[in-house]
Amino acid sequence: MGEFFESLLGNVAYFTWQQPIMWLIGAVLIYLAIKKDMEPSLLLPMGFGAILVNLPNSGAIETLETLFMAGIDNELFPLLLFIGIGAMIDFGPVLNNPKLMLFGAAAQFGIFFTLMMASVCGFLPNDAASIAVIGAADGPTSIVVAQALGSKYLGAIMVAAYSYMALVPIVQPPVIKLLTTKQERLIRMPYEQKNVTKTTRILFPIIVTMLVGIIAPGAVALIGFLMFGNLLRECGVLNSLSETAQKVLANLITLFLGLTIAFRMQAHEFLSPDTLLIMGLGLVAFIVDTAGGVMFAKVMNIFSKKKINPMIGACGISAFPMSSRVVHKMGLKEDPQNFLLMHTVGVNVSGQIASVIAGGLILSFFM
């Protein structure tokens, strides 16, 4: 009888005090995904995976390790996901008003500021750079950079990146309000619809890939897969492939990505003061990104005849399409007749491109 219970409950002896904490973290992620609808497609698998790998002698670890080696260690999953994301994005608003891309560039300031802060906190260059890319507000870019630089904090970086992306509606508005006056928030920006030709739409992904590739070769894979997805969308002759990339491919990869990331959420790796520090630095990255975009818009207003509502600068953070919705709603709240949506979407997709460029530059600097 004793032997029977010993064989049945023997595994209990392998419990560590950190494992229940990881279950709690997993449960919080699942709660946020289901109850608060915060990035559920990623936080839910990550939360469940966190529980899965933190059971004593978990048999899932080997399976997840196989998935990790097959899909993340070689950066395959995030890159394939980028094809789907590229196929989903309509770059029309940027092509309509190209100067919106400047805001996307300005809002990457948080990445480099965080690099400085992480270095001050004592992180080694590869880890500091990987942590900084949380500010790209772009999961696949964060994974690719952290993995390529061999950072040991991949799990914490992913949790921070996806959590803050989901928290954009909470993080951004106070920063925007702090940096703008009521008058500035009321600035109206009429939208002038131009006819963007199909040729421009087709040439755009090709030209962007070539330009980025020449200057930041580290970003070629990232930007190339993103733009390939967009080319599928815009070419007009591969609609079924475009739809597959947008739905089937993106969903499949997302499904595996969240679970696989959990391989790096084992208690002995994840539970450390560094994780808390990374969460803090991630928040700094998002705040400074937002501030960078807003401040750049304010500087542009000094030179520009047509005044720009500085709130739209905050959308350069990437986090598509959450950030554009947040700022659009803020504009409507200030003035119900002020429709900023097309501008915010334009800046937001510019941020998507700029964040990939920033990731590529970081790779060029540190690889």
Added chain:
Amino acid sequence: MKKILSVLFLLVMLFTAVMPVAMAEEMTSAAEETVIGGADEPTAIVVTEAEETKEETKEETKEETKEETKEEKPLSIGEAALYMLKGMVGIFLVTGMIILVLVIMDKVGNRKKEEE
């Protein structure tokens, strides 16, 4: 648009002014670290020679860089600030070039329409 282009031009100038200095510093320090990083002399010599002749494969470089990175110390504030400057200038440079191409494409498209 003229103002934007002039600002971009200034950024390009800044970039060209900063990059050579930064790259020279980086290359010198990378070369030093390669030699010092080798545990034994033959390794250091081989690595240095390979760097000089630029015959390393990409995989080897990646592995060596990872090994070196592990031995590195955190960046100083000055170094991090330099990376920040290089990064922001780089992003604006790429973005500026994309905008420029889009503006040119737009003008060419408009001219064709007018001709039609």
